[in-house]
Amino acid sequence: xxxVNGNKxxxxxxxxxxxxxxxxxxxxRSLEDLLQFSRGERAALELKLKNMKNNTHDADVQxxxxxxxxxxxxxxxxxxxxxxxxxxxxxxxxxxxxIVANLIGSEEMALFEMxxxxxxxxxxxxxxxxxxxCKQAAEGLVGKVxxxxxxxxxxxxxxxxxxxxxxxxxxxxxxxxxxxxLLPQKVRLEQPDIAVLKYLEKHAGKLFxxxxxxxxxxxx
Amino acid sequence: MKKKILLVDDSRTxxxxxxxxxxxxxxxxxxxASDGEEAVRKAEAESPDLILMDVVMPKKNGFETCxxxxxxxxxxxIPVILVTTRGEEQCVETGFESGCNDYITKxxxxxxxxxxxxxxxxxx
Numbered sequence: 001x002x003x004v005n006g007n008k009x010x011x012x013x014x015x016x017x018x019x020x021x022x023x024x025x026x027x028x029r030s031l032e033d034l035l036q037f038s039r040g041e042r043a044a045l046e047l048k049l050k051n052m053k054n055n056t057h058d059a060d061v062q063x064x065x066x067x068x069x070x071x072x073x074x075x076x077x078x079x080x081x082x083x084x085x086x087x088x089x090x091x092x093x094x095x096x097x098x099i100v101a102n103l104i105g106s107e108e109m110a111l112f113e114m115x116x117x118x119x120x121x122x123x124x125x126x127x128x129x130x131x132x133x134c135k136q137a138a139e140g141l142v143g144k145v146x147x148x149x150x151x152x153x154x155x156x157x158x159x160x161x162x163x164x165x166x167x168x169x170x171x172x173x174x175x176x177x178x179x180x181x182l183l184p185q186k187v188r189l190e191q192p193d194i195a196v197l198k199y200l201e202k203h204a205g206k207l208f209x210x211x212x213x214x215x216x217x218x219x220x
Numbered sequence: 221m222k223k224k225i226l227l228v229d230d231s232r233t234x235x236x237x238x239x240x241x242x243x244x245x246x247x248x249x250x251x252x253a254s255d256g257e258e259a260v261r262k263a264e265a266e267s268p269d270l271i272l273m274d275v276v277m278p279k280k281n282g283f284e285t286c287x288x289x290x291x292x293x294x295x296x297x298i299p300v301i302l303v304t305t306r307g308e309e310q311c312v313e314t315g316f317e318s319g320c321n322d323y324i325t326k327x328x329x330x331x332x333x334x335x336x337x338x339x340x341x342x343x344x
Binding site: 081098102107 | 231232233234236237240305325326327
């Protein structure tokens, strides 16, 4: 009698275990489904995040580009405002020196003008450089830039210059700005400096002539 | 009340550049002087909260002007930042001997200038 009861209990236990096993398997299946779904969700979210990061990076790049452009524009506006406020030739020369010293960052520069008879470039204003340096520059890079009409921004120190920029009146070079060493704390010319020099290249020459000959300006 | 900065420089380009930077990034009132003598007069008359001053100027250079500002009871308390093209140590030493609080080198970096100015004016 006791054996029969024992067997019954055992059968019931086995049955219960089988049922629990089935239930657990079903639970595992549903958890596996859930896991798979979650993995899919995670992959989708990761993709979304990656896209967002890419978009943010693009926006950052765009913002950096715009900031750089604004810096250039600001520098050019300052140079233009300074230059256009002057009323005579000496003031134009002084304004160019002021722009080079305080906006670009060099206290060693010279302004060369083409002599009408000899077509040679002669220094008409300079600061921080010797007459000999000016003479050598006129015979070297300044003359070359004057003839070619192409601005030069030497990277190596061979020429002793950081920039040599022609000033145009219409299509003719009438003067050349030579910038020798930059200030010690200024490592190199930056993009806004180049933008300012390009502005001077295009407009300072015209102003140079107009402010020298007010009658021409009146006529224009 | 807006805090006031007195900008002192004989270079119009510098004055314009510093004004542009400070107007763009801060809300301070700006006054200008183009030489040392005018700076001393304006420092006394306008009592700015800070003076940003060039070193190489006609009539009275930045060091002399700074000494005079420090020697005047009415202006002695005003912080002075010198703006110099000469980053050499000796020049900086002379600046501190003349009583300046700080210095910054030309051509100024906009962010550096704003941070320096704010560090003197934030607590005031």
